[in-house]
Amino acid sequence: MTAFNQNLQQLLEKGQGTAARALDKLPSFVQDSLAKALGYPYIFPDLDPFIKCMMAAQLKQGRQGFIGADYEKSRKQFDLQMQSLRNKVTAVKHVEDLRLPLQSGTVFARHYHPAPGKKLPLIVFYHGGGFVVGSLDTHDEACRLLAVHAKAQVLSIDYPLAPEASPKQLIQCCEDALAWVFQNSKQLKVLKGRIAVAGDSAGANIATVVAQRTAQKAYAPHAQLLIYPVVDFKSRHPSFFAYKDGLVLTGGDVDHVTAFYAEQHQVELDDPLISPTYGKLKGLAPAFIVTAGHDLLHDEGEIYSHKLRQQGVALHYQEYLDQTHGFINLTTVSTRAKKYHIELSKNFRKFWDKKNS
Incomplete structure (x- = not known):
């Protein structure tokens, strides 16, 4: 060398x-x-x-991996790792931290508006991190790129984390945040009928669980953007065994997440509250699903897309074969990851517009 x-x-x-x-x-x-x-x-x-x-x-x-037995230490390490990768942020015309007074308690959120004063669709975003780590700051750049390139408002939700919060508490908070957006859509200048849910990894799980739970409610989302989603805590598919070591997300991470999010709260692994692949899929909002080729979650995301399609849900499936789990968090250091995140943001908006017309 x-x-x-x-x-x-x-x-x-x-x-x-x-x-x-x-x-x-x-x-x-x-x-x-x-x-x-x-x-x-x-x-x-x-x-x-x-x-x-x-x-x-x-x-x-x-x-190896990012979620260990000491979840508080894992949070600090993940925050420090994301801080070390920070660079000049993508400019968004309006960024504001909010306190949302929800039925389930006050929650912080960050609002991104690329064209203040103009009516735009709004994406409610739930960050990834295995339900255990992550914050508004760790996913700030990912939300900025999404807002700018999907030409939409983004509201990133600082939901309570496991294991302190149970799945029931966490999901209720995230559902309440969606309801708050619907109730305040005029003040937020949201285009009528244009509210989506989105997230990466655990956040994508939250987004689609919320979509399932609200399917018959007035504030049901009109689209879903699910980036390398966790959808099945119960099953192990071939991609799990192929990619459980040596990459961003490991089999050890999955074991710790399962313990903190499911087992500690006595939730069955096939309960749709945590494993939406076993939920009611008929009548759900159009879904844009993204997977990474080198990701232990790849197969469950692909299988979920097939299940949705079989139930008549409008769907677009996008696969990034050369990427691994977590690539939208690498946009500050990887030109390729940034290109892919910009591309999926633009394509999601096109898909959403087409399904809305």
Whole structure:
């Protein structure tokens, strides 16, 4: 390796965003050779070589996965990791932190409006993080890109986390947030009949559980954007075994999430409250589902899309084969991840407009 690569290796091992951005500028074959030099032991020929390097650096530090037995420590580590990747934020004309006085209690939210004064659709966004970690700040850039490129308002919800909150409490809060948006749609300047739910990973689970629970209610969402969703706590599909080690989300993470979110609150693994793939799917809002090819959740997301289609739900399925779980959180350091997030945001809006017409 050249001296430059050695320096980059040292920086990557410290997990600095500046090093990751420098790595992103290198040709793929250089990234591949760097991943080998860092000792990445997994063979994923089609995985984005940038991701390989990031994972190799993480493994070299002795870190694997992001949710451990100590959930408070996991929260701090995830927050610090996301802070280290921060760069100049995507400009959105109006960004405001709000307190939502909900029936289930006051909750914080962040409102993004790319064209203040103009009536736009609104996306209620629930962040990922295995129901245990994550915040408005960890998903701030993801929401900014979504607002700008979907040309929509985004309201990101700071819902209560597990294990302190049970699935029933967490979902009720998120449903109440959707109801609040519907009740305040005039003040928010929301286009009539244009409220969607969205989220990534655990947030996508929340979005589709809320969509199922509200399907017959006045404030039911008109569309769903589900980015690499968790939809099945009970089953293990081939992608789980293929990608449970050496990537962003691990089998160990899933075990800890299952313990904190389901088992600790005595919720059965096939209860639609946590596993929407077993819920009532008929009559749901049109769904735009995104999966990552190198993700242990890939198959459950794909299966859920087939189930929705079989029940007559309007659906678009988008797969990013070279990506892994969590890629929308890498847009500050990966040109490819940013390109994909912009693309899915634009395509979701086109899909939503078409289904609305």
